[in-house]
Amino acid sequence: MDAGPRRWLADTPGDIRIEGAAGGGLIVRADGLPTGRLASKAEAPGLAVQLARWFTEAGGISGGRGRMAALIARGVLPPADLAGDVRPAPAEAAPPPGLRAEGALVALAFGQMTAQVLEALAAPGLDLRLTPWRMVLLEGAQALPATPGTITDPADPVLKVVACTGAPGCPQALQPTRPLAQALAPLVPDGRILHVSGCAKGCAHPAAADLTLTATAAGFTLIRGGRAGDTAPVHAVPALPSLISGMP
Numbered sequence: 703m704d705a706g707p708r709r710w711l712a713d714t715p716g717d718i719r720i721e722g723a724a725g726g727g728l729i730v731r732a733d734g735l736p737t738g739r740l741a742s743k744a745e746a747p748g749l750a751v752q753l754a755r756w757f758t759e760a761g762g763i764s765g766g767r768g769r770m771a772a773l774i775a776r777g778v779l780p781p782a783d784l785a786g787d788v789r790p791a792p793a794e795a796a797p798p799p800g801l802r803a804e805g806a807l808v809a810l811a812f813g814q815m816t817a818q819v820l821e822a823l824a825a826p827g828l829d830l831r832l833t834p835w836r837m838v839l840l841e842g843a844q845a846l847p848a849t850p851g852t853i854t855d856p857a858d859p860v861l862k863v864v865a866c867t868g869a870p871g872c873p874q875a876l877q878p879t880r881p882l883a884q885a886l887a888p889l890v891p892d893g894r895i896l897h898v899s900g901c902a903k904g905c906a907h908p909a910a911a912d913l914t915l916t917a918t919a920a921g922f923t924l925i926r927g928g929r930a931g932d933t934a935p936v937h938a939v940p941a942l943p944s945l946i947s948g949m950p
């Protein structure tokens with residue numbers, strides 16, 4: 703659901719999307735299509751269910767898994783009455799941490815916080831709103847918290863890296879990820895995102911990233927402008943800092 707006059711969740715994965723329409727009102731849109739079908743609030747849930755039914759009947763699920771955008775990328779398109787012809791509202795980029803009209807937006811390295819950090823953020827008694835951007839909104843706060851373990855500086859280099867749990871937390875991981883991502887963060891060129899993935903699945907960032915390091919048994923593949931599952935030469939960990947800092 704992203705039903706405002708500007709879309710804040712355009713970069714957030716969602717197979718069936720109920721969104722603001724470019725000219726006002728709502729559309730129901732299959733992820734991967736540029737347009738959706740105009741719908742009233744009353745009609746939108748039913749259309750979303752119809753799209754879900756079409757997705758399963760059209761072969762969108764294989765081995766218990768599947769994504770709408772992948773099905774559409776294969777050229778399998780919903781019927782015109784579900785695809786619609788109305789474009790969504792303009793998209794906004796994810797906001798940086800800092801003070802906003804709604805309160806204080808506080809980032810968390812890798813989207814993770816300890817119970818102590820949560821307790822400290824909750825102590826003032828304000829409502830906490832989780833966001834899809836690895837940040838928490840302290841609703842109505844008029845000052846940024848000075849809580850260790852949070853990020854309030856938009857220039858913090860850790861905001862340029864994304865990493866999954868990695869080893870040893872995930873049994874599928876082939877290498878540790880977050881310590882490497884933390885160490886490489888200051889070397890990532892400004893305006894770029896580095897994704898460090900413990901395996902080819904790419905859980906932390908399913909979309910393409912400027913730079914992706916995917917763990918293998920022998921080191922990490924370095925992928926430019928691709929996804930964790932893409933193929934690329936393997937590099938040993940000690941070679942990575944110079945490779946990352948040398949990126950244009």
Ligand code: SF4
Nearest residue numbers: 866872900901904905
């Ligand atoms: S990308 Fe692989 S290693 Fe990382 S959390 Fe997902 S399954 Fe585990």
